[in-house]
Amino acid sequence: xxxxxxxxxxxxxxxxxxxxxxxxxxxxxxxxxxxxxxxxxxxxxxxxxxxxxxxxxxxxxxxxxxxxxxxxxxxxxxxxxxxxxxxxxxxxxxxxxxxxxxxxxxxxxxxxxxxxxxxxxxxxxxxxxxxxxxxxxxxxxxxxxxxxxxxxxxxxxxxxxxxxxxxxxxxxxxxxxxxxxxxxxxxxxxxxxxxxxxxxxxxxxxxxxxxxxxxxxxxxxxxxxxxxxxxxxxxxxxxxxxxxxxxxxxxxxxxxxxxxxxxxxxxxxxxxxxxxxxxxxxxxxxxxxxxxxxxxxxxxxxxxxxxxxxxxxxxxxxxxxxxxxxxxxxxxxxxxxxxxxxxxxxxxxxx
Numbered sequence: 001x002x003x004x005x006x007x008x009x010x011x012x013x014x015x016x017x018x019x020x021x022x023x024x025x026x027x028x029x030x031x032x033x034x035x036x037x038x039x040x041x042x043x044x045x046x047x048x049x050x051x052x053x054x055x056x057x058x059x060x061x062x063x064x065x066x067x068x069x070x071x072x073x074x075x076x077x078x079x080x081x082x083x084x085x086x087x088x089x090x091x092x093x094x095x096x097x098x099x100x101x102x103x104x105x106x107x108x109x110x111x112x113x114x115x116x117x118x119x120x121x122x123x124x125x126x127x128x129x130x131x132x133x134x135x136x137x138x139x140x141x142x143x144x145x146x147x148x149x150x151x152x153x154x155x156x157x158x159x160x161x162x163x164x165x166x167x168x169x170x171x172x173x174x175x176x177x178x179x180x181x182x183x184x185x186x187x188x189x190x191x192x193x194x195x196x197x198x199x200x201x202x203x204x205x206x207x208x209x210x211x212x213x214x215x216x217x218x219x220x221x222x223x224x225x226x227x228x229x230x231x232x233x234x235x236x237x238x239x240x241x242x243x244x245x246x247x248x249x250x251x252x253x254x255x256x257x258x259x260x261x262x263x264x265x266x267x268x269x270x271x272x273x274x275x276x277x278x279x280x281x282x283x284x285x286x287x288x289x290x291x292x293x294x295x296x297x298x299x300x301x302x303x304x305x306x307x308x309x310x311x312x313x314x315x316x317x318x319x320x321x322x323x324x325x326x327x328x329x330x331x332x333x334x335x336x337x338x339x340x341x342x343x344x345x346x347x348x349x350x351x
Contacts, residue, residue: 165227
């Protein structure tokens with residue numbers, strides 16, 4: 001029997017613990033499954049959750065020995081409920097649930113650390129003790145992944161980035177499905193090859209959203225844009241912040257996950273810091289426009305999109321696109337947005 005694979009969905013999942021248990025984390029993403037399953041979840045659930053559960057019902061995850069679901073939103077909670085209801089029929093044997101706070105302060109960090117302790121205990125009951133050495137090595141490997149992606153981001157700040165948004169999306173996808181050592185070597189080789197090169201020019205775009213539509217970077221770049229930053233659940237929110245080795249490992253993991261680039265679900269001062277981070281990114285990457293992808297029936301993202309569009313004072317245009325995970329993107333809309341950005345840039349030069 002090979003290494004056990006444990007599936008996960010959310011960027012708040014402590015994948016270092018899965019790796020330290022001798023298992024292989026496998027990121028389940030938006031292109032999973034064969035269709036939306038409304039019978040068990042209802043048709044008002046977001047398309048991402050319905051698609052993922054559809055994959056479970058049709059056997060797409062039969063290769064997994066476990067699945068971790070975080071309470072990052074109510075739709076994910078309903079995914080857990082539906083999966084528990086059907087678990088005897090669809091598997092896997094192990095189904096884990098982790099509560100995630102919506103604020104980042106000392107009390108919430110302590111609470112989440114206790115959640116991680118419970119998750120660690122559940123893993124140890126099935127896979128054996130997780131040693132301090134194994135956890136430290138796992139944290140080190142994932143910190144290395146984050147360092148490499150941070151290096152990629154520095155390269156994308158150049159006038160003509162040496163990699164496209166489509167390429168980065170592929171790398172992010174591989175980062176949650178390939179074994180860690182193999183992926184780190186692959187990413188480092190890719191960056192070494194691209195260092196000092198260039199060639200991608202056009203309006204510089206930040207994509208913002210949740211799981212997002214997998215076709216979005218391709219459509220944007222086919223319309224003449226260059227994606228230089230992905231503030232998304234399956235983008236740079238997974239890779240921006242390293243775990244601090246100077247703290248108790250579980251507290252350090254808790255602090256890292258709660259203090260990373262926030263999702264739309266987060267509240268309080270950390271949510272405000274997230275808006276400040278967007279403004280800094282616009283300056284650092286010289287962003288020309290923001291494309292915000294909001295999933296239908298996601299109240300968190302819809303309200304957050306309104307804040308980004310109406311209250312964030314960055315001076316750059318924001319295009320909000322609402323749709324299902326697998327729905328066709330209105331290419332004409334994005335082409336028009338890119339043309340407007342081009343006209344705006346030319347007008348600024350001629351002033």
